[in-house]
Amino acid sequence: MSxxxxxxxxxxxxxxxxxxxxxxxxxxxxxxxFSKKFVAExxxxxxxxxxxxxxxxxxxxxxxNICYGPGSFEFAISLILALIVMYDAMGVRRETGIQxxxxxxxxxxxxEMGKAEISGxxxxxxxxxxxxxxVLMGAILGIGIGIFVCSLH
Numbered sequence: 001m002s003x004x005x006x007x008x009x010x011x012x013x014x015x016x017x018x019x020x021x022x023x024x025x026x027x028x029x030x031x032x033x034f035s036k037k038f039v040a041e042x043x044x045x046x047x048x049x050x051x052x053x054x055x056x057x058x059x060x061x062x063x064x065n066i067c068y069g070p071g072s073f074e075f076a077i078s079l080i081l082a083l084i085v086m087y088d089a090m091g092v093r094r095e096t097g098i099q100x101x102x103x104x105x106x107x108x109x110x111x112e113m114g115k116a117e118i119s120g121x122x123x124x125x126x127x128x129x130x131x132x133x134x135v136l137m138g139a140i141l142g143i144g145i146g147i148f149v150c151s152l153h
Contacts, residue, residue, distance in 0.1 A: 012063040015059040015146045016060035019052075019056045019058065019060070020056040023050050023051065023142070024042070025043070026141070027049060031048060048130075049137060052138060053089050053130070053135075053138065054089065054136075054139045057081055058140075058142025059145045089130045089135055090132050
C-alpha cells in the first residue's frame, strides 16, 4: 500500500478533517441565518458558532480513542491537544477578540473626531475566539462526527 493510500485511508485524520469541515459549513449557515447575508470568510475563518477548533480536536480524540483505545499514546496525545486547544479558544483567543472590538470602537471614535483615519480593511479581526457554549457545541459535534466516521470503517 502506498503512502498516499495509507493517508487517504487514515480514519483518525478523516474524522478530524470532517469535524472541521462540518463545523465550518454549519458556522457559515448559522451566520447567514442570523445576519441575512452570506459571508464567504465564515467558511474558513475562526470564531463563531460552533467552534471548528473544538469540533476538529474532539473528532480527532474520539477517533483515536475508538481506533487505538483509551490507554494508547495516540489517544493521550490527542486528548491533551484537545484540552489545550479548547482552553485557548475560550481564553486567550476570546480575550483577543474582545480587545479587538474595543480597539476598533476607539479608532471609530477618534476618526469621528477627526483625530484618526482608518478604512474597513484596517480594522482588527473581532471573530477570533469562542464562548464556552460555542466550544461545547463544537466539542459535541466533533465527538459525534468521530463516532460516525469510525462506524463507517
